[in-house]
Amino acid sequence: MAMTGKPAFRKPAPEGVVEHVGLGKGEGTAMVELDDGSLMLLAGSDYLISTDGGQTWGEPQPLNCEAMGASGGVSCIRLQSGTLALAHRGKEDAGRGTEEYGWNPFYLSVSEDEGRNWSGAWPMKLLGGPYYDAMMQLSSGRLLMPSRICFSNNQHPGLEYERASSYGYWKGLRVQISGHYHYPEIDIAAVSYSDDDGQTWQRCQGQLMGWFDAEGIPNGRAGVTAVDEPNVAECADGRVMMLARSTVGRLVQSYSEDGGENWAPILPSDLASSYSPPRLRRIPSSGDLLCVWNQVSRDEIRRGYRRGRLSSAISKDNGASWEDFKTIGVTTGIEDVDRIPPQYPITPVIAMPELGTLPDDCATFDYANVWFVGDKVHLMYDRSWIEADEDAQQAVTLGERHGTANKPGETVLRIYPLEWFYS
Amino acid sequence: MHLPLLFVLSVLLVLCLLAMEGRAGDERVAIGTPPPEGVIEVVDLGGIGCSLVELNDGSLMLVRGEDYLLSTDEGVTWSEPQPFAEGLSGNGITRLASGALALTGGPGGWLSEDEGKTWSPMAEPFPRMMGKPPAGLGDEMIQLSSGRLVWPRHVGFGGRHPELLYEDVSAYGVWRGQRVQTEGHGHLPEIYVTLVSYSDDEGQTWKLAEGNHGNVNALMGWFDAEGLPTGYAGVTGCGEATVAETQNGRILLFARPTVNRIVSSYSADAGESWSAVLPAALANSISPPRLRRIPSTGDLMCVWNQVSAEEIRRGYRRGRLSVAISRDSGETWENFKTIEVSEGLDDVDRVPADYPIKLVRARDDVGQLPDGFGYFHYANVCFARDKAYIMYSRGAPSLGIAEQNLHKQEQVLRIYPLEWLYS
Numbered sequence: 001m002a003m004t005g006k007p008a009f010r011k012p013a014p015e016g017v018v019e020h021v022g023l024g025k026g027e028g029t030a031m032v033e034l035d036d037g038s039l040m041l042l043a044g045s046d047y048l049i050s051t052d053g054g055q056t057w058g059e060p061q062p063l064n065c066e067a068m069g070a071s072g073g074v075s076c077i078r079l080q081s082g083t084l085a086l087a088h089r090g091k092e093d094a095g096r097g098t099e100e101y102g103w104n105p106f107y108l109s110v111s112e113d114e115g116r117n118w119s120g121a122w123p124m125k126l127l128g129g130p131y132y133d134a135m136m137q138l139s140s141g142r143l144l145m146p147s148r149i150c151f152s153n154n155q156h157p158g159l160e161y162e163r164a165s166s167y168g169y170w171k172g173l174r175v176q177i178s179g180h181y182h183y184p185e186i187d188i189a190a191v192s193y194s195d196d197d198g199q200t201w202q203r204c205q206g207q208l209m210g211w212f213d214a215e216g217i218p219n220g221r222a223g224v225t226a227v228d229e230p231n232v233a234e235c236a237d238g239r240v241m242m243l244a245r246s247t248v249g250r251l252v253q254s255y256s257e258d259g260g261e262n263w264a265p266i267l268p269s270d271l272a273s274s275y276s277p278p279r280l281r282r283i284p285s286s287g288d289l290l291c292v293w294n295q296v297s298r299d300e301i302r303r304g305y306r307r308g309r310l311s312s313a314i315s316k317d318n319g320a321s322w323e324d325f326k327t328i329g330v331t332t333g334i335e336d337v338d339r340i341p342p343q344y345p346i347t348p349v350i351a352m353p354e355l356g357t358l359p360d361d362c363a364t365f366d367y368a369n370v371w372f373v374g375d376k377v378h379l380m381y382d383r384s385w386i387e388a389d390e391d392a393q394q395a396v397t398l399g400e401r402h403g404t405a406n407k408p409g410e411t412v413l414r415i416y417p418l419e420w421f422y423s
Numbered sequence: 424m425h426l427p428l429l430f431v432l433s434v435l436l437v438l439c440l441l442a443m444e445g446r447a448g449d450e451r452v453a454i455g456t457p458p459p460e461g462v463i464e465v466v467d468l469g470g471i472g473c474s475l476v477e478l479n480d481g482s483l484m485l486v487r488g489e490d491y492l493l494s495t496d497e498g499v500t501w502s503e504p505q506p507f508a509e510g511l512s513g514n515g516i517t518r519l520a521s522g523a524l525a526l527t528g529g530p531g532g533w534l535s536e537d538e539g540k541t542w543s544p545m546a547e548p549f550p551r552m553m554g555k556p557p558a559g560l561g562d563e564m565i566q567l568s569s570g571r572l573v574w575p576r577h578v579g580f581g582g583r584h585p586e587l588l589y590e591d592v593s594a595y596g597v598w599r600g601q602r603v604q605t606e607g608h609g610h611l612p613e614i615y616v617t618l619v620s621y622s623d624d625e626g627q628t629w630k631l632a633e634g635n636h637g638n639v640n641a642l643m644g645w646f647d648a649e650g651l652p653t654g655y656a657g658v659t660g661c662g663e664a665t666v667a668e669t670q671n672g673r674i675l676l677f678a679r680p681t682v683n684r685i686v687s688s689y690s691a692d693a694g695e696s697w698s699a700v701l702p703a704a705l706a707n708s709i710s711p712p713r714l715r716r717i718p719s720t721g722d723l724m725c726v727w728n729q730v731s732a733e734e735i736r737r738g739y740r741r742g743r744l745s746v747a748i749s750r751d752s753g754e755t756w757e758n759f760k761t762i763e764v765s766e767g768l769d770d771v772d773r774v775p776a777d778y779p780i781k782l783v784r785a786r787d788d789v790g791q792l793p794d795g796f797g798y799f800h801y802a803n804v805c806f807a808r809d810k811a812y813i814m815y816s817r818g819a820p821s822l823g824i825a826e827q828n829l830h831k832q833e834q835v836l837r838i839y840p841l842e843w844l845y846s
Contacts, residue, residue, distance in 0.1 A: 152638065152640075155696050184700070185658075186643060188580045207612075220782050222657050223657025223782070224658045226658075263584060264584055266582075
């Protein structure tokens with residue numbers, strides 16, 4: 001199979017920013033700073049150590065967590081007590097016969113020896129499953145873990161996944177670009193919390209779903225919309241903010257004023273987005289919020305570029321407004337701008353069925369994660385492109401098809417000075 | 424004043440006061456529509472959550488949860504309730520092709536080879552979620568002519584937000600001088616999706632209708648205000664589903680929506696895959712329909728809350744209980760009849776289905792309600808010989824809001840000659 005090379009990306013790492021390619025595996029990756037100042041990066045069922053702040057990394061070592069099953073979706077944080085906490089799937093094969101309809105149950109294990117050994121495996125009783133590395137600890141000591149459950153039907157006659165997807169042409173080859181929400185699909189979120197460092201968990205009141213109209217008023221007049229891959233962060237004013245992926249051309253948000261037990265109705269945020277996951281973090285040194293997400297317009301989504309721009313922004317007022325918009329990665333085919341104004345109507349938007357010819361350097365940037373180490377921001381994300389299987393005369397997709405093991409792409413870790421995000 | 428007239432007025436006043444006293448003191452309020460000639464009505468024996476079947480000796484067995492009753496005169500008189508054995512209960516009873524009786528309810532069902540004397544458990548058709556099985560209308564399981572069992576149930580989610588508390592957002596009216604809550608559903612975030620399970624060995628093993636990669640294929644509304652399956656109007660509910668085998672060899676599914684029509688899907692492959700959920704041409708509120716195949720003719724029969732959008736807005740979402748017949752596998756409906764109608768609504772047989780197809784709910788304040796304001800809902804229909812046994816619940820504001828206190832409402836069993844349905 002002859003492949004063409006990966007494209008020249010338009011946004012190389014800025015000066016002073018270290019870039020690693022191929023570390024870890026995107027989803028399922030978390031990072032903690034160890035007591036000796038080294039960094040531990042979880043990557044699948046392994047971990048890597050850096051003793052120079054991420055400049056160089058050791059060889060992968062197996063994670064010694066007996067209770068851990070499939071590696072997807074893990075979270076790992078250091079608790080205020082000093083213990084490391086790892087949220088992971090159990091070993092049981094969920095199948096369809098489990099309580100969570102195909103979601104492997106999650107457990108919380110802890111390490112008292114800096115990640116060498118893990119024990120506990122306390123059931124977390126999540127609704128469905130979490131977005132990866134979404135667990136966090138509030139200043140009160142409470143642990144929060146947002147999660148969601150998803151239902152879909154991609155086999156309705158006439159609306160089958162392959163048939164309903166969007167397609168374009170790349171170097172003359174037909175390529176599938178996106179399929180999510182081209183068929184019925186809904187994601188419902190909830191937040192679980194623990195007040196005993198993860199030994200017992202409870203779930204918030206009710207479940208979270210979009211129930212707002214095209215103007216963003218929560219009145220149920222426009223059906224229910226997705227709250228997927230939710231993230232939470234503690235605001236400077238003590239509230240907890242949730243940001244989540246949705247179908248409506250924006251990220252959606254909610255707040256809790258009581259540490260995650262009750263949540264306000266889900267509303268659209270002012271951040272334009274496709275149906276793609278954001279990463280929301282509190283910046284430890286300032287208490288401001290940082291969001292990294294796929295900032296795209298409704299028109300860019302329709303044209304097939306739903307993950308063609310990866311952006312960051314800062315909120316200094318607890319998520320009420322966002323500033324310091326920056327573009328981390330952007331594909332050929334859309335403009336290299338820092339800000340995409342949020343648009344109306346706030347209704348589901350998907351790519352057109354036929355996208356026409358796509359640029360040769362078409363790429364996507366998605367599934368970002370962020371960690372803070374000293375005055376550095378470690379930003380990890382996936383980037384993908386299209387390649388040609390010239391023997392088969394077909395394009396290898398950048399779409400989201402499951403099981404596409406040979407989907408061309410790589411995981412990028414960039415280490416930015418924190419001030420870059422404020423500049 | 425003219426003495427005889429004064430006397431008449433006084434008598435009338437006393438009679439009115441007595442009548443009101445009787446009504447106010449007794450929760451049994453004279454509401455609804457008396458049964459037509461030739462139709463027998465039995466009150467407070469069985470209604471919501473009941474089902475009946477003809478036994479081999481010609482008697483009828485009516486199951487109503489944890490007990491059952493027998494009738495040897497086609498339902499006119501009934502035995503004292505007989506409790507099922509401990510741990511056994513059901514709200515559906517079906518004669519299977521094998522001759523066994525299937526009692527369904529709770530997480531699954533039981534089979535009896537000896538006309539209900541002893542029972543053995545069937546396998547559970549659905550995985551449990553959050554510790555409990557999916558919910559349903561009751562008596563949901565049917566057997567196809569092929570022998571396959573088909574069982575729809577739903578999983579539901581709801582928001583509970585401090586800003587949108589049930590009591591605060593519900594609709595209220597004034598009935599006999601008192602402020603009464605008339606509905607809450609539709610006034611806060613809510614979604615339910617239907618799952619279908621099937622068995623080819625009379626319940627010993629079950630398989631869920633699945634899509635790609637083993638994902639459960641769920642049924643949800645994904646149509647716009649015109650009824651086109653575009654996703655542009657978000658996702659709407661499809662729950663409390665009821666299924667029937669049609670003459671053209673399909674299975675038709677009707678379900679409770681969160682829009683102003685019954686929602687519908689069909690399976691052309693015996694329940695393994697289902698068409699996109701679409702609005703039917705039957706006006707409805709957020710209330711469950713019941714769909715049945717009439718055994719003697721193969722036609723379909725539906726009993727449901729046939730109300731217009733404006734009637735829903737005025738607070739009458741369950742103020743009319745209607746029945747209709749389809750002779751063409753659900754394509755069109757005819758022989759519309761009104762079984763019960765509340766004071767305040769026109770006693771009409773047919774209410775045209777409205778556009779736009781979207782959430783319709785009562786106004787926050789529905790104003791003055793008539794004394795005879797009633798609601799009629801959660802119907803079941805069973806057939807034995809030449810009779811249709813329609814069971815439902817009948818209530819008035821004195822018994823509370825329709826969606827609460829179901830056990831307090833009047834339970835109604837009506838026995839209709841089949842020809843009445845066709846007349």
